Amino acid sequence: MKHGFDPTIMPDTSQDLLALYLKRLELRSTLGSEERSAILSLPAEICRVDVAHDFVRIGQPVDHACLIVEGLVARFAQLRNGQRGIVALHIPGDMADLHSVVAKEVSWALHATTPSTIARIPHEALRELTRQYPAIAFAFWRDCVVDASVLAQWALNLSRKDAAARVAHLFSEMRHRYAAIGALEANGIPFPITQTNLADALGLTSIHLNRVLKRFREEAIAVKTPDKVEIYNAPRLAALGEFDDAYLQCLPDPQPAS
């Protein structure tokens, strides 16, 4: 396991995985039946990835994109000098590095914050689909644009909001995204990440984040446990973080997943 992979191939479940991804695409794009079945026929190789392990590294050439099937994955931007920071978090259904299909060079790392499952989809298969179906090309391109939109929102948070608002915004965003894939839990969301990693993503020290979390706990707004965030006052959280879901650009809404 020198790459941190356990590249067990499980072809019988790949339909399910791709259905997950298809559902994700259809959150934002309209596809015809031919295009749908083309997506569902993509080849996929399932891997388990270790926690705290970069399964995509800077500089390393890649010939596949990673669909998150289960778990939580952090995307790190990294400078040549090694300095790095989390710039995005990916949940099941996200194709974490769709960018790599068209990017010359991988300029980020992917890292599981909890033991996770990913599906590796060959770039060439994705490219072939975009050549055959312009609608799929648009859907991929659009998903990259939404990813950029999330990033822009995040830059806005970092530059203008204080610590509490940033935490509140991120919790609200994750809540919205988990809701979109039908994974809201009774009173909260899965969020298996350490305070250290969370602080990194938020541009805070873990010490300061800890104090903010303490405040949220004391004021019964939200409680972070190792694996999840229990949200007791979602409206308050959204207000604190000045959260507005427009930037996630979902389609009018095909009814909330029951």
Next chain:
Amino acid sequence: MKHGFDPTIMPDTSQDLLALYLKRLELRSTLGSEERSAILSLPAEICRVDVAHDFVRIGQPVDHACLIVEGLVARFAQLRNGQRGIVALHIPGDMADLHSVVAKEVSWALHATTPSTIARIPHEALRELTRQYPAIAFAFWRDCVVDASVLAQWALNLSRKDAAARVAHLFSEMRHRYAAIGALEANGIPFPITQTNLADALGLTSIHLNRVLKRFREEAIAVKTPDKVEIYNAPRLAALGEFDDAYLQCLPDPQPAS
């Protein structure tokens, strides 16, 4: 001029504009001769835009993308409550809102920080090109990905660097980008932006930015004037900002424009 436009059509120069854009695309993508001439045949409507005026507004439906021909344009992310901040700066040759070709909703505003010239290219023409030429679809998609890469880098700057490093990084980035379009001046770069707007983009108060600029002036690193930045010590600036051009993802380099 109720829209702040002066929609003078100058068809005779549109070849030049599109050549500018083609050159930009070819910085990162390889195109065949058929594709090249398709780009050069795009329809374009030239407009002058007033300084300090949003020529693309949130919510406003758009049916065209804006190619910056001359000047400097800021992209603002904006919340529904009106709070906004600069998340990107665009120089000539940039298609500032290529995203809008595939985005359902425009979630940012474009605003000229100096009197500028833009060319409006109809979405439908751009879409038609991507349907006909997969290579062009890849090139557009790739440019959006690079835009996201710049944004990720910027998020990293905001979350981990102090004021001086952020200023130094932005100056270094702009220098690199102006160099790529062959617009480096003798001892500096064009940068027609007020300290207030620059501070906004950097996530600083204009007061603090002013003190950083003073320091750079005193230490003979760089001097900001209303219209430009004179750079006296580019290596120092790059080191201070820990600038590493990899994220701009240009191709191996077709020789620096003389």
Next chain:
DNA sequence: CGCATACTTGAAATAGTTCAAAAGACGTGG
């Protein structure tokens, strides 16, 4: 049971903000 990692808390230091105000640039109309 012991070691490593994650979390929590306190106190001191500081980068950056806020408030306040003056001095310089620039265009407009008298």
Next chain:
DNA sequence: CCACGTCTTTTGAACTATTTCAAGTATGCG
């Protein structure tokens, strides 16, 4: 061409959010 108002830049001083340093308490794993 000068006076005026507006906008930008510059500077000072007080304040505060966040970091840094330091230490202690849980928690989980071999």
